[in-house]
Amino acid sequence: MRKIPKPTIRRLAIYYRCLERLEQQGEENISSKLLAQMVHIKDSQVRKDLSYFGSFGRRGIGYNIQKLLSEIRKILGIHKSWRVVIIGAGNIGQAIARFKHMEKHNFQVIGVFDTDKRKIGKQITNNLVVSDINSLESFIVHNQAEIAVIATPAEAAQSVAERLEKAGIRGIICFAPITLDCNIPVEYVDITVFFKTLVHSVVSQTHNV
Amino acid sequence: MRKIPKPTIRRLAIYYRCLERLEQQGEENISSKLLAQMVHIKDSQVRKDLSYFGSFGRRGIGYNIQKLLSEIRKILGIHKSWRVVIIGAGNIGQAIARFKHMEKHNFQVIGVFDTDKRKIGKQITNNLVVSDINSLESFIVHNQAEIAVIATPAEAAQSVAERLEKAGIRGIICFAPITLDCNIPVEYVDITVFFKTLVHSVVSQTHNV
């Protein structure tokens, strides 16, 4: 199989959310041209991205929305539900735990952990209570959690990552501002990095105009 | 000025957080080799990134941490403080409003807005109360807010973006799962997209091993 560009995967997830919207609006088909317009890219990019995985469209007509949704689900691996644990019950950890879109997108938060005695026992949602991090490994094994969210301070993140990997977690979303050493896939979401890159655009835009 | 690759800007923000840590640990200098190791990239990448903006190192010695921090601050535009408003007081909006790292990194959240009467008036932090979105424009103008966070549902995001732009906001962080039509810089942070790309890595890793 040809190597798939990483940006292609990200865009598939973005096409997916457009297609969901179009489906809701009762549309049947969509052309690469229109889909491209919705996300501000070139239509050839859309076709190229999809072509890595197969031929999903019909010439002269476009792509059937239902079908494309189902194909992208399979490509991304979101046709099944994933069990998620969250480490760190601070602002970010709690927000993710309560985040409605998670469940809707087949990510099931099944556990939230913290070291802080004052947070342990706290009710986060109807069926989520903050657990002691001591029980992390046994919980992961018993409940077959697959994905973990690291929402701890940076100092704790590396050792948490190692525990997660050992316990059998298969992928990590890391909100902690640190690069992890580990052998499973990690997606980094450092919120402040987005603010900093944004501000750079703002500043340099002014210079150039 | 040569065109700066967008990934370079993101990496500068990441070098920055490493340098902060190194500074705290009392280090004086750092080589591109060591810095590269910390973030899992090549040392030539580090040097290249910095070289777009000047010559900040000393051959045989490396980069002075204090100096490099100060240079990156200037490059990114984070040497000054930025005033931020948040639109949408749901899980994400509230988490950002309470997020300690914001203040620490010179992003000052000065207002939180929502349409929901039940949320308006709610105390978010010691000095933040949810305001009615009706007062958005006047607030932005009076308080000279520069950056906005859109943490509304997708359906509301576009019209909010237009109001923000008109009111003089200069950059947007968009958590809503939608691509905005607007003429100011936008950084997109769709949390579920990160989960989806992660899951794709998890799934395809299994296939290839």
Next chain:
DNA sequence: TAGATTGTTAATCGATTAACAATC
């Protein structure tokens, strides 16, 4: 001086885009 490390150039690698034959 010898070893370390930068800054920069040129080579390589990877991603995007244009163009167009195929076909609905």
Next chain:
DNA sequence: TAGATTGTTAATCGATTAACAATC
């Protein structure tokens, strides 16, 4: 048939990496 649109190839563009002279 004529118009629309895909799927794919080749060309272009952009980003990363290796290599090395300069120099601390």
